[in-house]
């Protein structure tokens with residue numbers, strides 16, 4: 781098995797509830813075990829600004845699933861939660877992205893691992909470093925070395 785890090789994002793139709801629904805689905809994924817969940821973060825949308833702020837989190841999932849099987853499972857969960865693609869980089873009720881799958885480096889049209897934008901986005905990097913401060917990327921970089929560039933960009937939501 782390998783540890784997958786899944787990026788979750790939502791900014792439509794009660795986003796926090798959407799994230800909870802997705803996390804419940806992840807905890808029930810066959811051949812997988814939910815190891816941990818980052819804090820919940822709020823962030824300004826990257827892309828068109830005429831959309832609501834996003835809520836983001838990252839989940840750590842131990843899984844036996846192969847990359848494309850995991851991708852299929854995540855994409856069917858997005859459909860299940862009624863994701864409709866309206867415009868490029870537009871609002872969506874749920875986004876489930878594989879950020880990392882162990883040390884796998886995977887380059888195919890459907891899936892790139894590690895996620896292409898992983899180190900360019902506060903809302904993936906900061907929750908990831910929270911989950912595993914010592915995490916190393918396949919190219920050897922430590923995520924905790926990359927987060928200072930994004931200090932102050934992300935709001936950790938108040939724990940209810």
Ligand SMILES: CC1(C)Nc2nc(N)[nH]c(=O)c2N=C1O
Nearest residue numbers: 789823824825826827834869870
């Ligand atoms: C539309 C785009 C690029 N912008 C985002 N912006 C933020 N803040 N969070 C996201 O999860 C997110 N996801 C996206 O896919």
